[in-house]
Amino acid sequence: MTIDTQILTALRAAGDNGVAGTELSQKMGISRAAIWARIEELRSLGYEIEASPHLGYRLLSVPDVLHADDLLSNLGQTKVIGRDIRVFEETTSTNDVIEKLARDGVKEGVVVFAESQTKGRGRLGRKWMSPPRRGLWFSILLRPQLSPTAVTQLTIAAATGLFRGIRAQTGLTPEIKWPNDILIGGKKVAGILTELSAELDKVKYVIIGMGVDVNLSAGEFPPELRKIATSLKIETGQRVNRAELAVNILQELDRDYQRICSGKFEAVANEWEEHCSTIRHNVIIHMGDRKIQGRAESLDTDGALLLRTQHGHLERIIGGDVTLEK
Amino acid sequence: MRLASLDVGRVNLNESGIVDLKDIKAIIDLMKKNSISEFEMERQDFKIKLKRGGNGIAASPQYDDSQMVAYAPAPIPMPSGGASAPQMPSGSSGEVEIKSPMIGTFYRAPSPEAGNYIEVGMEVTPDTVVCIIEAMKVMNEIKAEAKGIITQVCVDNAKPVEFGQPLFKIRPT
Secondary structure (H helix, E strand, O other): OHHHHHHHHHHHHHHHHHHHHHHHHHHOOOHHHHHHHHHHHHHOOOOEEEEOOOOOEEEEEEEOOOHHHHHHHHHHHOOOOOOEEEEEEEEEOOHHHHHHHOOOOOOOOEEEEEEEEEEOOOOHEOOOOOOOEEEEEEEEEEEEOOHHHHHHHHHHHHHHHHHHHHHHOOOOOEEEEOOOOOEOOOEEEEEEEEEEEOOOOEEEEEEEEEEEEOOOHHOOOOOHHOOOOOOHHHHOOOOOOHHHHHHHHHHHHHHHHHHOOOEEEEEEHHHHHEEEEEOOOEEEEEOOEEEEEEEEEEEEOOOOOOEEOOOOOOEEEEEOOEEOOO | OOOOOOOOOOOOOOOOOOOHHHHHHHHHHHHHHOOOOEEEEEEEEEEEEEEOOOEEEOOOOOEEOOOOOOOOOOOOOOOOOOOOOOOOOHHHHHHEEEOOOOEEEEOOOOOOOOOOOOOOOOEEEEOOOOEEEEEEOOEEEOOOOOOOEEEEEEOOOOOEOOOOEEEEEEOOO
């Protein structure tokens, strides 16, 4: 833990009682002057920290910024995801940053956040709008002991983890659209892009990129997106604390990653099905120039969608754009 | 015309690289193409004699070095079509296939507006991205994993592919 992480953890633990500078200094083995310098640094980042002769330091409020040490301090112990967190003010795409880290041999579990992305992207190069401090734009590096064909299970797991994180923070109950879009009232609020580097029989690494529209207001969406996209702020009617949301999501993702790694995909898939708006509905799937219509019945063992077509036979769907039939 | 399989029970594919199955195949192809019925070659401690009788071929290799360890490889499948008589032995067997590591949809470009990652005739290195396979929004960037020239694109863009299905062929350089 860095000094900042330790200071913020101690301040949070002390709450309204505050914590004395001497106590911090003894705990961390650095001088009171050094503690003071770190507190000043945190203040400059927007942390409101009161210093009083009687109570010592008290944390009054935290700014709406993502701060790696603070995220680590709030996250506590996770098994894999979030053991290492890095925050960038701006980058092209957090998936790009993770890819570089992956090639450099960085351990799995590292999470990269960016306050804004200049080239945020979805699948097939579709642009993902990521304005500064309005959402959570982040990517995770994983090195699972899975066969490349089983990586699709992670798609399902990422969706359930993201779903629970959003529900825990906001109280909203989103729906999951196959395979891993998160919707509220039929509008997309979060998306996932998974990129895989694999050999024929071995996964080298997996990058899971997520975009969550947190505090965008309706006017910030381009007109063509207003009917199909929303934000947590629009849905709850109030600003959502991004740092707390990030911690909730990472904790839930860590749980689901453990479940996948220990072969408990079925439990994840059951939970996914429970909150999925695609299952038991009539859907249209566009795959290139092909159009398939039918009723979504369930998930296959790898997460593929089992569709009962108009002609009565069961078809396995692993790609394409899914729309609910009105 | 299909040739009878070559008796290679005693051919030693030794580590010194004196002879290689590919070389023998190329010689047979040349013999076939030019209607040569007998071929003999001697080099250092290696001697090979090939004879074509009827529509079959028989080989009787001889070794001077009794230290050579002989083993019996599987019978060589004979090429059913004649190779185009290359100067140097090569043929299609020297090509490498890039196979799909998963079931999914094959994409030749990162986005519909972007150009293809590679075209036939392009040179690639092991790290060159050649395509994307997508399954359930998992985008798998496939690398060439070999150095060479792309000789064939085996699948059309945006079409489904199976596990292990060949995607491209590369002639190693």
